[in-house]
Amino acid sequence: MEAGKPKNLEGILARREKKLAFLLLSPTFLLVVGIVLFPLFANFWISFKPVSLADLRPPTILIKERIKGNLTQPGEIITIEYRYRNSSMKYSLADVVFDDEIPKSVKVLDMSQNCSIKESADAKIFRCVLGNMAPKERGKITLDVLANIPLEKENFEFSEVQSDFKTTNVLTSFDFTIANYMKVFSASEFIKVLKTTVYYTFFGTAGALILGLFAAQIMRKAFPGRALVRGILLFPYVAPVIAVAFSWVILFDPFSGPVNAMLIELGVSEKPINFFGRRVTSFSIFGLEINFPVTLSMVILFEIWRYFPLSFLFILARMQSIPSDLYEAAEMDGATPFQQFWFLSIPHIVGILSVLFLLRFIWTFNKFDDIFLLTGGNAGTRTLTVNVYEQAFAISNLGAGAAVAVIIFMFLLIFSIIFIKFTPRDES
Amino acid sequence: MAIWRSGVFGGLLAGVIWSTLWYTLLCVVLIVGSGSSIKLEIGPALITGMVIGFLNVKFKPNNVKIYFIFGILFTFLLLNFFSFGQPFGFQFPLDHWHTIISTLMVSALIFFSIYFTVGSLTAGLLTRYFAEAFYTRLLWGLGLIFLMLIVIIPFYVMIMTSLKNQRSLLKNPLDLSIDFSVGPEKLFNSYIELFVKYDFLTLLLNSAIVSMVTVVITLVFSIPGAYAVAKLRFPAREWLSSSVLLIYLIPAIILVIPLYSVFSQLGLRNTLFGLCIVYPATTIPVALYMLRGYFAGLPSELDDAGLMDGLTRWQIIVKISIPLAIPAIASVALYVFMIAWNEFLFAFMFLDDIKIFTLSRGIVSLDSTEVPRQHLMAASVIATVPVLFIFLWFEKFLVSGLTSGSVKG
Numbered sequence: 001m002e003a004g005k006p007k008n009l010e011g012i013l014a015r016r017e018k019k020l021a022f023l024l025l026s027p028t029f030l031l032v033v034g035i036v037l038f039p040l041f042a043n044f045w046i047s048f049k050p051v052s053l054a055d056l057r058p059p060t061i062l063i064k065e066r067i068k069g070n071l072t073q074p075g076e077i078i079t080i081e082y083r084y085r086n087s088s089m090k091y092s093l094a095d096v097v098f099d100d101e102i103p104k105s106v107k108v109l110d111m112s113q114n115c116s117i118k119e120s121a122d123a124k125i126f127r128c129v130l131g132n133m134a135p136k137e138r139g140k141i142t143l144d145v146l147a148n149i150p151l152e153k154e155n156f157e158f159s160e161v162q163s164d165f166k167t168t169n170v171l172t173s174f175d176f177t178i179a180n181y182m183k184v185f186s187a188s189e190f191i192k193v194l195k196t197t198v199y200y201t202f203f204g205t206a207g208a209l210i211l212g213l214f215a216a217q218i219m220r221k222a223f224p225g226r227a228l229v230r231g232i233l234l235f236p237y238v239a240p241v242i243a244v245a246f247s248w249v250i251l252f253d254p255f256s257g258p259v260n261a262m263l264i265e266l267g268v269s270e271k272p273i274n275f276f277g278r279r280v281t282s283f284s285i286f287g288l289e290i291n292f293p294v295t296l297s298m299v300i301l302f303e304i305w306r307y308f309p310l311s312f313l314f315i316l317a318r319m320q321s322i323p324s325d326l327y328e329a330a331e332m333d334g335a336t337p338f339q340q341f342w343f344l345s346i347p348h349i350v351g352i353l354s355v356l357f358l359l360r361f362i363w364t365f366n367k368f369d370d371i372f373l374l375t376g377g378n379a380g381t382r383t384l385t386v387n388v389y390e391q392a393f394a395i396s397n398l399g400a401g402a403a404v405a406v407i408i409f410m411f412l413l414i415f416s417i418i419f420i421k422f423t424p425r426d427e428s
Numbered sequence: 429m430a431i432w433r434s435g436v437f438g439g440l441l442a443g444v445i446w447s448t449l450w451y452t453l454l455c456v457v458l459i460v461g462s463g464s465s466i467k468l469e470i471g472p473a474l475i476t477g478m479v480i481g482f483l484n485v486k487f488k489p490n491n492v493k494i495y496f497i498f499g500i501l502f503t504f505l506l507l508n509f510f511s512f513g514q515p516f517g518f519q520f521p522l523d524h525w526h527t528i529i530s531t532l533m534v535s536a537l538i539f540f541s542i543y544f545t546v547g548s549l550t551a552g553l554l555t556r557y558f559a560e561a562f563y564t565r566l567l568w569g570l571g572l573i574f575l576m577l578i579v580i581i582p583f584y585v586m587i588m589t590s591l592k593n594q595r596s597l598l599k600n601p602l603d604l605s606i607d608f609s610v611g612p613e614k615l616f617n618s619y620i621e622l623f624v625k626y627d628f629l630t631l632l633l634n635s636a637i638v639s640m641v642t643v644v645i646t647l648v649f650s651i652p653g654a655y656a657v658a659k660l661r662f663p664a665r666e667w668l669s670s671s672v673l674l675i676y677l678i679p680a681i682i683l684v685i686p687l688y689s690v691f692s693q694l695g696l697r698n699t700l701f702g703l704c705i706v707y708p709a710t711t712i713p714v715a716l717y718m719l720r721g722y723f724a725g726l727p728s729e730l731d732d733a734g735l736m737d738g739l740t741r742w743q744i745i746v747k748i749s750i751p752l753a754i755p756a757i758a759s760v761a762l763y764v765f766m767i768a769w770n771e772f773l774f775a776f777m778f779l780d781d782i783k784i785f786t787l788s789r790g791i792v793s794l795d796s797t798e799v800p801r802q803h804l805m806a807a808s809v810i811a812t813v814p815v816l817f818i819f820l821w822f823e824k825f826l827v828s829g830l831t832s833g834s835v836k837g
Binding site: 250385 | 456459460468556557560561564568571572575576578579580581582583585586589597598600601602604648649650652653655656657660661662663665668670674675677678679680681682683684685686687688689690692693705706708709710712713716741766769770772773777787788791792795801804805808809811812815816819820823
């Protein structure tokens with residue numbers, strides 16, 4: 001506290017260090033607060049508001065100026081007409097005023113009651129006070145002037161009409177509703193969306209993890225060209241999602257896709273299968289009717305394909321850090337390859353597997369791009385994240401979209417708590 | 429009893445699997461490469477494989493080289509023998525020499541695969557160890573081929589489709605060969621059209637600008653932050669480094685509605701500047717987390733020595749820590765570049781003006797019925813090539829970057 005006395009040098013140094021740390025962290029802190037934490041809070045706010053996409057364009061007054069009369073003939077009466085309109089369908093405007101500059105040379109003959117002329121040294125300003133305007137309200141104001149020299153339209157229109165008004169911004173008003181949540185929860189498909197999300201997340205995560213484990217087990221063995229193969233195996237993950245998603249769509253296209261053509265060519269299927277557009281296919285095994293979700297499975301396969309490289313990379317790194325003399329000792333003791341895998345490799349990688357599973361689970365749960373690009377959320381693949389987009393931007397109900405986002409956030413909170421509780425301290 | 433542990437069974441199994449696999453694959457390649465139809469007749473290959481598998485279990489050669497040559501020739505002869513001289517059926521479109529070369533190729537593949545899979549397998553009952561080693565070898569080979577195939581096929585289709593024209597695409601979707609005879613102008617027609625008509629050069633530039641600005645901002649913000657978290661003592665340090673990870677788990681889709689609303693009202697939405705604010709905010713936490721780990725690994729004695737010599741903390745960061753952390757910074761930079769280049773959601777939501785489209789945004793706008801398929805694929809290739817190139821070039825950096833704190837995607 002006593003900065004002036006260097007009695008406690010260590011205290012001063014510590015304080016200086018603290019100050020510097022906060023200084024170094026402040027840019028990051030500000031940006032994260034602005035772009036991550038504030039939107040999180042704003043999401044809650046919006047989810048309780050009756051906001052639609054159209055409300056984002058703030059209400060304004062639209063004014064159109066029109067000149068009537070013969071301008072080139074001095075001494076004729078010229079009428080200037082201002083048509084105005086409240087652009088908003090829902091919100092009223094208050095204290096509306098507008099200004100326009102008119103040529104200095106003209107003489108004003110007649111104007112509406114609520115208008116006035118203000119003359120200064122270099123300009124003549126026409127001002128009208130419109131007061132309050134209801135939603136959609138429109139009207140007209142005219143001004144008659146007399147010009148004593150020839151004029152052109154340009155003399156009137158060179159100046160923009162300036163307007164000023166007060167209005168309510170839906171985003172900042174204190175107008176709340178719980179209709180968004182009611183709408184989201186009562187929608188008949190909400191349970192279905194939730195179920196799809198769980199299927200997608202669970203099977204996508206588990207599949208990518210298992211395939212990654214398999215790939216790591218294969219790549220553990222040294223062989224010529226291993227570095228190149230490892231690089232190629234990472235392609236699905238590093239390529240832009242948009243490119244690989246569209247190439248999958250084209251690959252499995254029912255009309256011009258190679259996979260369908262090949263299936264027909266080889267006699268596996270009789271007619272093309274619409275992989276990304278068919279909700280379910282039913283078939284019966286032993287009299288048991290099974291509804292197989294085709295498109296959802298394809299989307300899950302894509303997820304596995306795209307993210308197995310990541311699990312593979314982590315698992316391989318962990319496997320390669322297992323001391324090789326352990327395997328040599330096991331070999332000496334006559335442990336078979338499967339035994340070595342089960343009793344030696346698995347115990348070593350189980351930590352990274354569980355961390356990967358939790359983290360990937362959260363990320364797959366959050367995944368939006370992949371499904372959106374593959375199916376647009378159709379054919380039984382609408383997950384919660386796609387639902388956010390659907391509500392907010394396809395149906396233009398921002399509030400409902402935000403409500404779904406809040407639900408996602410709540411799930412995430414639960415997952416994060418689990419994650420923090422179960423993460424072994426040393427693995428990161 | 430335990431038939432799966434008999435050596436002969438192993439040989440036959442390896443023979444059946446490898447001959448079927450390679451024969452089918454070659455047929456598929458021929459169908460795709462020639463655009464003609466071939467009837468799949470596995471029978472001859474199957475029998476050949478079984479014979480070769482059996483022989484490999486029975487005979488262990490002294491001179492491997494001679495054994496290989498004889499083995500391949502023998503496989504070739506068997507294939508022809510069992511298929512009455514027509515290894516690919518009677519309506520095979522290729523001429524004599526091509527057929528012989530293809531058959532030789534598949535013979536070599538079948539023979540080597542069986543040889544290496546069988547390995548030291550002998551006839552008679554195997555011990556559990558050798559049986560499992562054999563199945564592991566079999567699974568290893570199959571797994572490697574499977575992985576390579578599933579990874580490469582979509583990219584292969586992407587490239588080949590981009591080089592086609594509308595008519596040939598509809599005529600035979602299976603024809604994935606390159607027709608060099610049409611000349612380069614026709615071959616690269618989609619690419620030329622994208623650059624001329626759709627102004628893809630601007631899109632490429634926009635993507636490059638946004639990605640590079642994102643990298644610079646991310647580094648400028650995260651290097652001092654990471655240093656502070658790693659080296660300086662201040663309250664809430666532990667709390668801060670774990671909350672960085674939590675922020676990292678927040679998905680873009682939650683942020684998109686508020687950011688869309690606020691940016692719309694501020695007039696930042698339809699601008700590249702807006703993207704240059706949002707992207708760093710999503711990458712800084714990862715970057716900070718990755719760099720923090722690296723800085724923490726640098727010995728503190730270096731900083732102390734610098735302090736003793738009268739350097740300020742700033743000078744220490746610039747003159748000691750950053751030069752030492754160059755590898756980590758490079759991998760962070762590459763990783764961030766990749767994220768920014770590939771980003772789709774914000775670009776899709778924010779950009780309306782075609783002049784400021786990034787590649788991702790531009791490609792989505794091509795996804796309509798009016799734009800032919802091959803254009804879409806050519807655009808995908810254009811977007812993919814730079815990242816894959818950077819990735820292969822700097823693979824070592826990037827792999828360490830990927831593993832040091834990023835499970836995001």
